[in-house]
Amino acid sequence: MKRDDRSRPEDQSHPENSAQEETESVNRREFLSSATVAGLAAASVGATDQAAAQQVASNESAPGALPPTAVQEAMEAEIPAGYSAEEAREYFVRNPGSDFMVDVIKRLGLDYITTNPGSSFRGFHESIVNYGGNQAPELLTCVHEEQAVAMAHGYYKVTGRPLGVLCHGTVGLQHASMAVYNAWCDRTPMILLAGNHLDATERRAGVEWSHSAQDCVRVVRDYIKWDDTPFSLQHYAESMARAYRIAMTPPMGPVAVVIDGHLQEGEVGDHSPDLLPMTPVQPPVGDEAAIAEAARWLVEADSPVIVADLMAHDQEGVERLVALAEALQAPVVNQFGRMNFPNTHYLAQGAAAVAQADVVLGLELFDTWGVINTLRDRVHRDAVRKARPDARVISIGTNDLFTKSNYQNFQRYYPSDLAIAGDAQATLPILTDAVLSSMLRSRRATNAERESRWRDAHARAREQALDEARYGWNASPVSTSRLYAELWNVVRDRDWALVSDDNMQSRWARRLWPIERHHQYIGRSGGAGLGYGAPAAVGAALAHRAEGRLAVNVQRDGDMMYTPGAFWTAAYHGIPLLTVTHNNQGYHQEFMHLQRMAARRQRGIDGSSWVGNELRNPDIDLARIASAMGVWAEGPITDPDDLGPALERAVEVVDGGEPAFVDVRCQPR
């Protein structure tokens, strides 16, 4: 098959015509490139040459049988000086397929494409840079595909807009796979673009073979929502539009589209592909009758409790949850998969609130069973119910819309008493209206007492958190409470955003910092796969850069060692980000697991839990690593009194538009 014919799959389906087709194809190549350039002009965003568009339309009525048009002849005249027409056909491509691919990307509105370069998408790469002007999308250079995916992950969680991630279809996707899994578990949309060379007869010898596959997406298919391998540019345009919609429809997740090397590098062909209009998809909403029943249960409950995890897509989601909680005067347990609810609101309560609930409303819970029960980590893993025996559970979410099963990230099954399939944020206004309309005056009269009770409980919890933060205050290594308290003092007067999860630092950000806006906290990695922290923080910081916010990343040392190259990307692209390490010199979670096993087997742990878990001897100089990546860096800080001044110096650097890094030796948790 000739490269120029790649966009005409109908030719390949009729091998009996191959001889004649070959002749016609060769003849057509005399003027094919000119016709396809006109086709692109008609199809491209912002195309103005209506005459060219009309001409292409007339060409499509009889492909391959028309004489050159005026436009085509004009293009023929563009043969560079000193070249024959035959030489020009062999040396140059006027209208590469990847230019059209970039037009499609522009129509989708992807702000950036993260990538580590690869030959399987060299045509696409060139089109982004020169044809697309490296703007919207702009390429972000990454030094590992795991980093590239995690950057897209972090960016989405701030902006709500997916990025493209450009990978080698084989080795690139294998590198990317861990981060794709995190994004899948965390319901984060992104579009993976995988370069590949399907046509074995046109592969260059050597690495182009080892970097090609029959089905390159297979390596990640278990944890993406959808993928396709387009065989023509029109197929590509439609698959990209479909991919975008599927990725952005709750439950959201990554999707992948293969971009064949020959489609990228060949001429568009005489079948000019069409760009498709993009229309937003409305999220699925829960059943109206079921919502009315849920409202009745909640209004009649003496002690309703709301638990939210992967719920709020944006600030609107936060405000909708506040409206429901205040209507019911029901406490909200925010599990912080997303920033769902302001922790300064008096209805923000700890997980213990579930124990007294007679009705529990779960919103996009990652683990409904785990809210109601707990499994004790003993020899016999017995389940213990945490909630009241008579507590009824309403669940609203999209978990039941998932269709993949191999990777078990859906947690233990819990038969909710009322399960409503639908996006919780989209469903909340209907539920709140139903609550308000069904609430009698007598029930409404109880709200004042409930409010008073929860205000007292919230104030007590706040006092307790501040008191507990004192303990270990002057300790070295630095306590995690002091780490966050010192950080707060350099961010408190700024428009700040935390771009890391504080779960491994005893949740001190959630306990101490006033977190009120959706963008101020981006939740966890999803799959708990290490290597997420630094690149996700850089991606999120990129999003905050556009808003002029100070992005703060508390970076774990073990996680950092997987993807330290993310800091180079931050320096290279001028992404301001304050990174402060929670450096406990080891894989702390595994220390505890080893201790538990040794105690259970009565072998003792007298020093032996360092084996396989420590990151010392030699100590890793994280500041030097960051510095070597071009990032201003300081540390390790061991004296807690040195931390505040170091942070002040670092913030000055970030204010100048650059990343800064402070390594802090910390307590384990």
Add this chain to the structure above:
Amino acid sequence: MSVGLGTIRSAGRGVLVISLWALGATVAVTQESDDDVREGRALYDSHQCWQCHGYEGQGSVAGVRIAPTLYPYEAFARLVRHTNLMPAYSPNVLSEEQLRLIYAFVQSILEPPPLEDIPELDFE
């Protein structure tokens, strides 16, 4: 105000520990206890109690705060030996004497500064 008095004598060591429980604060009075505290600290380190409870016993999301001492020795020992909160450390891996030394160390940890003396914790 409730005041508790506990006397713990470790065989051969003559350790006397008196704990005054007043509004959650603990004052440790020890006899011949410096060596015990040092040994207790070493045991606390080598058995890596600090992985969950912190180097100063301040606690974390992984393990409760244990210093300044909140518990009489009997409660402390029960927490270590028979508990759903942490791995059960039997006398086969942590002897009674070792546990008492660890307790002596935990008792030696001082109360942190009061909240009003820490401006960094002024979140108003």
